[in-house]
Amino acid sequence: MTYDTSDKTRRTVLKTVGAAGVVGVAGCLGGDDSSESDNGDGNGGDDQEDRDRSDQNRVPHATIAINDDPTRDDWNHYGGVTPYWTNILEPLVWVSNEMELVPWLATEWEQTGERTWEFSLREGVQFHNGEEVTADEVVFSFENILDEYVWAPGWLHLESGNIEALDTHLVEFTTTDPFPTFPGTIAHNMVAIQHPDRDHTEDRVIGTGPFQVEEIEQHQEVRTSAFEDYWNDEPILEELTFRVIEDPNTRTLSLENREIDVALAPPRSRIASIESDDSLYLDRQSRPGAGYVGINIHKSPTDDVALRQALNHAISQETIVDTILEGVGDPGRGPISPIIYWSAHDEITDYEKDDDLGAELVSESGYDGETLEILVANDLVDGREMAQVIQGSLDGIGVNSDIQVLERAAYSEAERDGEAHLILKESGSNSGDADYIIYEGFHSEGDVNQRLYEEEGTGLHNLGGEVDDLIEQGFQTGDEDEKAAAYKEAQQHIADEAVTIPLYYSEFIAAAHENIDGANLGAVPQFSRWTDLEHWE
């Protein structure tokens, strides 16, 4: 077997293609939302037209290396392939890069009662086996998820038997309780619509997506081909392979070796070398997530607001982003990423780095030199290094701290039991419903507070009272402005009371060969679109 060694000559050719190409390359894969392309994902991805490709030919295939095994047994229920990344299966509702809901297999939806929703299906959409999508398959798909995953009923607020086909293209959902974020919650690949004939023992995944399965090599790769009868814009590539390479360094080396064309999530430590390689480029996409230090406001001494404000003044977000994160991500100002429309990023209190003010606040507080525990999960990328910077910064204002790194499951337990003062964490939504982030993080009955709240009436990062009311108000309203106003006020309280130390807003990165154009990284990266992907010689 031989491997492509013609890279250097190609590099030389590409260099001469011109400066326009370089400009196009810089932002090639995403972020540009200027195009109103009719694929409806709000991210046209055709910003590479500047590039002169006249002397090059299109190659019909490409390979994308992902960091998660797409053939894991968890996905047997979809026929053996993950609905994430692969574009084989699609949900009723999509989410744009601005976290807005986009009609997908459903063209419209309407709340018809306090607990009922009607979704009209797009007509003429075909499954990969040639059959048309009707309400029956939608009912089947939802029932199947409710049946397969014990968490699904609670997550979707649905129970088996509550999904009904009203006619061929109309489905009614009755939620178990009033659930205003239902459409956002199902804007998620986990609730992909599939044909009942899918069968993982025969590697048969039957969805409606632009790519259909050709071959599955367990734990190695999934080869797909373009689906000619795709209802939306047909893919440009004829074949697309998804290969799993979990080790980030190996993924990048495979890209450099041209075994793959796109490497998702390369290690931050390799960014400089990717950027200095003329044949590679880096794409970035903001995610609806943020890294922050959650402060345990019910444990002494961090129950003192002056001390919490002091801690905020000790940290320089810019330093963390520039040094530890190698420039991936933006300095954070609150716990909610600004790509979520109701984020109050620009308006909430900003604690600027000021050691003198920090030290002053420390002496005003009741802090008596106690050591603060900083809890970090071992799988948070660069978490340990970030914790060290935070520790150093706290030293600067006279606050002692100790870092405790725990394996993820143990971390999760320790966090919920309120064992630490400071908890380094990254939050984010992986569906169109971003309300989840504020509810789970800051409502008394949200994920992180619930255990202690129920047991002792305390919690971790919950302020309770008015903030709970505001979060509930935002959660329950269908009106975007009202939601934004309620959440903004809640975020202002969170900032004033210094419940968190914001660190950064997350970005997802991918590295690609210069001869790859048009990938659309999604705001939720797992929902990235590959229909515009082009591969040039």
Next chain:
Amino acid sequence: MWKFVLQRSVSAVFVLFGVSVLTFLLVFFTPGDPAETILRQQMGGQTPSAEAIQQFRSDQGLNDPIPVQYVDWVTSILQGDLGQSYHSDSSVTQLIIDNLWPTFELALAGMAVALLIAVPTGVISAVHKGGRLDYGSQLAALLGLSMPNFWLGYLLMLVFAIYLSVLPTSGYGTIDQLVLPAITLGTGMAAIITRLLRSSMLEVLDEEYIRTARSKGLRERIVVYKHALRNALIPVITIVGLQFGYLLNGAVIIEIVFQRPGLGRLLIDSIFARDYPIVQGLVLVIAVLFVVTNFLVDVAYRYVDPRISFEGAPK
């Protein structure tokens, strides 16, 4: 000999019983609720509801008292059933079978690489004791021992995949995808075997029968390779056997760096995912592999050199 085999078999059963109890208890004392961890992972990081967690616990029998769970587990193992993964409908037995061959293949190839390097190097080093070749090979062995596997893996990728473009960086299924992992795995072991063989050879070369062989006028090559090496290999067999057992555990780092399936990787992934049935089943299988390998090594040892006896075994 048969009495020896019987005694070893009985002790093996006790060892395995001990392992089963320890494994079973250990996973229950590990922090992190499996129900919550598994569900959270399936939900892509989102939080499962308390009802979902309760439902999962009762579906999987996690609410039963630990002794009851242990008895249930052992009973089904005795019936040949290692249980089901919490994550999917896959049986633990099937998962182990699926991952056994890739690990076995890697261990075998790694061992072949190790022996190919170690046997000639160890012999040359002993024969040229104190010379340049000896120092050179000792230095190489030291390097091989101290180099972390993952680092060597990346280094080999850089050289053979990126610069020379003769081998792929990663993957599983073809021979060329096996070369770099086998070299990575084999090098560390080669270093151990080289050092052992060298000292063993030096000892043997000092023996009287070697002097006798030389004095009979046999060619040095015959003396070294036929008479000395054969006897010097005896301790090496033990190490090779034990190391092979260790390799069968799966060289986790290598499996991760080169993106290969295997038992080591399955174990690590399952521990992090708190997929207890896999962890328990796999640890038990690994213990069996170890016990069996040790047993075979002892028997082989005795077979190669009948003078070797075992405590309690007939002389």
